[in-house]
Amino acid sequence: MFHYDLSNNLFTSIGKINITDVNNNKYNFKEIYIDTKKKEMIGSNVSVALDEKNFGLNEANDPRFVANNILLTKDKATLSKGVFTVCKKREDKCPPWSIKAKKITHDKIKKNIYYEHATLKVYDVPVFYFPKFYHPDPTVKRQSGLLVPFFTKSSTIGSGVATPYYWAVNNDKDLTFSPKFYNNENPLFLGEYRQVFENAFLTLDAGYFSGYKDTSVFKPSGSQNHIFANFGVFLKNKCRKRNVAIKNLIMNQRIVVGVGNIYACESLYLSSIRPEKKCKYITLKQCNDLAKAIKYVLKKSIKSGGTTLKDFKTLDGTPGYFKQKLMIYDCKICKCGAKVKNIKLGGRSSFYCNICQK
Numbered sequence: 001m002f003h004y005d006l007s008n009n010l011f012t013s014i015g016k017i018n019i020t021d022v023n024n025n026k027y028n029f030k031e032i033y034i035d036t037k038k039k040e041m042i043g044s045n046v047s048v049a050l051d052e053k054n055f056g057l058n059e060a061n062d063p064r065f066v067a068n069n070i071l072l073t074k075d076k077a078t079l080s081k082g083v084f085t086v087c088k089k090r091e092d093k094c095p096p097w098s099i100k101a102k103k104i105t106h107d108k109i110k111k112n113i114y115y116e117h118a119t120l121k122v123y124d125v126p127v128f129y130f131p132k133f134y135h136p137d138p139t140v141k142r143q144s145g146l147l148v149p150f151f152t153k154s155s156t157i158g159s160g161v162a163t164p165y166y167w168a169v170n171n172d173k174d175l176t177f178s179p180k181f182y183n184n185e186n187p188l189f190l191g192e193y194r195q196v197f198e199n200a201f202l203t204l205d206a207g208y209f210s211g212y213k214d215t216s217v218f219k220p221s222g223s224q225n226h227i228f229a230n231f232g233v234f235l236k237n238k239c240r241k242r243n244v245a246i247k248n249l250i251m252n253q254r255i256v257v258g259v260g261n262i263y264a265c266e267s268l269y270l271s272s273i274r275p276e277k278k279c280k281y282i283t284l285k286q287c288n289d290l291a292k293a294i295k296y297v298l299k300k301s302i303k304s305g306g307t308t309l310k311d312f313k314t315l316d317g318t319p320g321y322f323k324q325k326l327m328i329y330d331c332k333i334c335k336c337g338a339k340v341k342n343i344k345l346g347g348r349s350s351f352y353c354n355i356c357q358k
């Protein structure tokens with residue numbers, strides 16, 4: 001039922017109504033009142049399906065909220081008793097996470113989403129309670145706050161939800177803390193710290209996982225953690241005048257923490273450096289490439305649950321890592337077609353290609 005009151009500039013609609021805005025967000029109301037003079041709109045029993053592309057999310061996510069009431073003005077949207085989530089709708093199952101709040105305000109000018117008396121729930125279990133907090137609008141690039149949580153899935157660890165928190169410390173430093181909560185596994189905590197210097201760039205990666213609930217050949221028991229400094233200049237300084245093989249240097253836990261034998265072989269292959277090459281001959285560019293390669297290899301391993309490149313032995317003494325994911329370690333033939341070489345360095349098997357690595 002539509003009604004337009006000319007003298008009060010009031011437009012009323014009772015009964016189901018659907019509206020799609022210019023950003024492809026779909027609104028569904030039970031009733032709405034629009035004041036065309038004040039340019040305000042009040043709606044009740046509202047559900048809003050937001051376009052996931054506006055949030056930079058993929059199709060596995062379904063950003064939306066429901067609320068008792070909504071007040072829309074040119075600059076603000078205020079929802080009372082609202083619930084916000086990005087999880088896909090599944091039949092009679094609660095979304096893996098949601099933020100429930102007494103009041104949610106989206107300030108389109110400041111580009112922030114404010115919550116009052118908010119509870120973050122994961123798998124229907126309250127995880128955090130915030131009397132007041134805000135996170136930046138997904139269109140904002142660099143501002144501290146809780147980022148939009150997203151759905152995550154891996155073959156070893158299963159599906160879950162990541163709730164990243166971003167802290168812009170100042171103009172040259174920032175930090176991201178990303179806890180991941182899983183359906184059937186213990187949570188995984190990841191952090192990344194970045195700092196820009198005049199001639200260098202530092203990335204610190206850290207991760208902690210208390211261990212798999214059920215262990216198997218591919219899921220070793222015990223907790224796992226790593227911390228790594230990607231600091232090209234730092235590495236270059238450590239290499240200066242040293243007459244040791246680069247592989248032994250990066251495996252020295254007092255210099256670079258967290259690089260095991262497989263990580264070292266894979267990283268040197270990615271950065272085209274021979275494992276036995278003397279540190280003093282390594283250039284700054286090679287140090288930077290190597291730092292990037294190590295970080296990439298560590299990240300990839302964490303993404304697949306931390307076991308991809310773990311150098312552990314099964315009961316019969318054979319290595320228990322996923323061979324197919326390795327590029328050079330324990331391989332027979334390199335991608336270029338050459339035979340892979342295997343030499344002993346510091347008593348450890350060191351695989352490399354004498355065509356691709358110089």
Ligand SMILES: [Zn+2]
Nearest residue numbers: 334336353356
């Ligand atoms: Zn090769």
